[in-house]
Amino acid sequence: MYGDLAVKLVQDSKRTLSLDVLPSYQTDLVNAIIREIRDLQRDVKILIDQRGPNYRASQDRRVSCAIFVLQICMRRNKRCLLAYHRLRARRLETLVWSGFEASSIGSEEDSEGATALTERPSVASGWHPDEEEYLRGYGDVLAELKGEWTDIDLTGSMEPPRDLFIDVRVLKDAGEIQTEYGLITLTKNSQFYVRQGDVEQLIQQGYIQKLR
Amino acid sequence: MNKYYNIDDILTDGQKIPVVFQLPVPGMGYLEHERSSSSGIKQGARIELPLWLAEMLAIGGISDELPTGFITVSAPAPFNNKVLNALSADPGSVDLRAQSMQFYKFAERWLAMTGDNALLDTVMDTFKARAAIVHDHAHNTRSALMTDRSEFLGTLDDTEIKLFKAAQEASKDLKRWTTMKK
Numbered sequence: 001m002y003g004d005l006a007v008k009l010v011q012d013s014k015r016t017l018s019l020d021v022l023p024s025y026q027t028d029l030v031n032a033i034i035r036e037i038r039d040l041q042r043d044v045k046i047l048i049d050q051r052g053p054n055y056r057a058s059q060d061r062r063v064s065c066a067i068f069v070l071q072i073c074m075r076r077n078k079r080c081l082l083a084y085h086r087l088r089a090r091r092l093e094t095l096v097w098s099g100f101e102a103s104s105i106g107s108e109e110d111s112e113g114a115t116a117l118t119e120r121p122s123v124a125s126g127w128h129p130d131e132e133e134y135l136r137g138y139g140d141v142l143a144e145l146k147g148e149w150t151d152i153d154l155t156g157s158m159e160p161p162r163d164l165f166i167d168v169r170v171l172k173d174a175g176e177i178q179t180e181y182g183l184i185t186l187t188k189n190s191q192f193y194v195r196q197g198d199v200e201q202l203i204q205q206g207y208i209q210k211l212r
Numbered sequence: 213m214n215k216y217y218n219i220d221d222i223l224t225d226g227q228k229i230p231v232v233f234q235l236p237v238p239g240m241g242y243l244e245h246e247r248s249s250s251s252g253i254k255q256g257a258r259i260e261l262p263l264w265l266a267e268m269l270a271i272g273g274i275s276d277e278l279p280t281g282f283i284t285v286s287a288p289a290p291f292n293n294k295v296l297n298a299l300s301a302d303p304g305s306v307d308l309r310a311q312s313m314q315f316y317k318f319a320e321r322w323l324a325m326t327g328d329n330a331l332l333d334t335v336m337d338t339f340k341a342r343a344a345i346v347h348d349h350a351h352n353t354r355s356a357l358m359t360d361r362s363e364f365l366g367t368l369d370d371t372e373i374k375l376f377k378a379a380q381e382a383s384k385d386l387k388r389w390t391t392m393k394k
Contacts, residue, residue, distance in 0.1 A: 001242060003262065007226055013219050047239075065237045065269075065282050072268045076225075083217045 002040065002073040005033045006080035013087050022091045024126025030081065037077050040070045092135050096142055099155050099204035100135075153200070161196050167211040168192055168199055174207040220370060224317040225264040231283040233257045263321060270325070290315060291322060296334050303341040307367040315369040346372055350379035 009029050016023060044067055051063060146154050174186040179198045186207065202208045215221045238252040243259055253259070261269070261283075269282045289295075290311035298306050308315045319335045322328075346368065349361055368376065 003264075010219060010222050010226075014223065017219060061282075062235055062237050065235065066240055068272060068282070069237075069240060069243070069265065069269070072265055076264050079216065080222060083219060083222055086217050087219065 003076050006077045009084050010080050013084050025128040033077050033081060037074050040074045044070050093138055096139050097155055156200060165193055166196050168194060168208045169211055171209050172207050224314040224321060227263050227312055227318045228260040229263055229266045229285050229288045231259055231261050231266050231285050233283050234280050291331055299334050299338045303338040304345050308369040309367050313370055316371040343375060346376050347379050350376050351383050
């Protein structure tokens with residue numbers, strides 16, 4: 001029955017609503033639905049051709065009903081496809097706003113570290129290349145927006161800081177960072193007592209964990 | 213605009229309604245049976261169609277020759293008398309989820325199509341009564357009705373599940389706020 005494949009896609013969207021991680025892109029399902037739309041369109045064309053050049057929808061009710069049904073099916077498939085993609089696009093945008101780095105997509109060794117750190121969703125491979133493209137493009141636009149106000153970090157943490165300096169533990173090797181108190185080398189499992197403002201970015205990216 | 217992309221609305225549109233075709237249509241046998249696309253639908257055939265199809269066919273086909281439209285619709289299973297009687301007797305005991313996963317949204321669409329006042333009153337009263345029970349369950353983790361709890365929660369439809377989650381979040385946030393360190 002037309003529209004059944006679309007229902008599967010919508011159920012996947014429903015599931016995504018309650019998940020933190022964006023699941024992999026359903027390429028096969030999407031392609032199948034697009035094929036179904038093409039088939040429907042072909043059927044409509046056949047029906048119209050059968051009536052010949054003098055066809056007028058108001059005259060033959062039965063054929064116009066059949067064409068109407070096919071048309072509604074096409075619209076339904078379109079709606080499901082659009083809703084699926086919009087949901088995913090919105091999710092990607094939220095990811096960018098929470099400081100997700102587009103460069104860390106697909107790297108497996110990062111994903112275990114990432115889940116352990118913050119409540120950020122872990123990196124999921126299985127995204128469509130166009131989605132990664134979208135992520136990068138949106139990230140660029142956001143960076144441009146942030147660049148207008150250098151005093152304030154628009155994607156920073158929404159919680160006000162409690163102390164000026166905090167204890168942190170390093171989770172991944174991240175090289176060296178320069179602070180006003182000197183150079184700090186970040187090696188795994190080392191702890192530092194640093195100023196909050198300096199390491200804010202690194203916490204968001206997941207290299208460092210704040211100790212309570 | 214929001215309704216177009218809203219996932220729950222799309223799912224609601226998938227609910228089935230019994231319809232009767234007012235004219236024979238060739239080549240649409242696939243609506244009736246999964247396989248046969250060659251046979252047509254006879255006049256007066258009774259089929260269950262999803263809401264997205266049924267609504268458009270019922271509204272869209274009206275003309276001078278055919279004032280009743282392509283199809284006529286009748287009340288779907290979740291809104292028959294048996295269910296409505298059970299709801300007016302004791303709203304908390306009816307398994308709404310078994311009737312339809314999207315009971316309230318479905319009722320909204322059906323009422324918009326037909327304007328049945330009796331159904332409207334029953335559904336509103338049901339919602340209010342059940343919302344009170346849902347709220348109670350959300351706030352008391354050890355209520356006196358403990359044994360009924362998981363049973364009742366399994367009968368909630370999608371709207372009520374959202375209510376339940378919202379109530380739980382609210383009470384959690386409140387507890388966190390009142391016990392927060394300065």
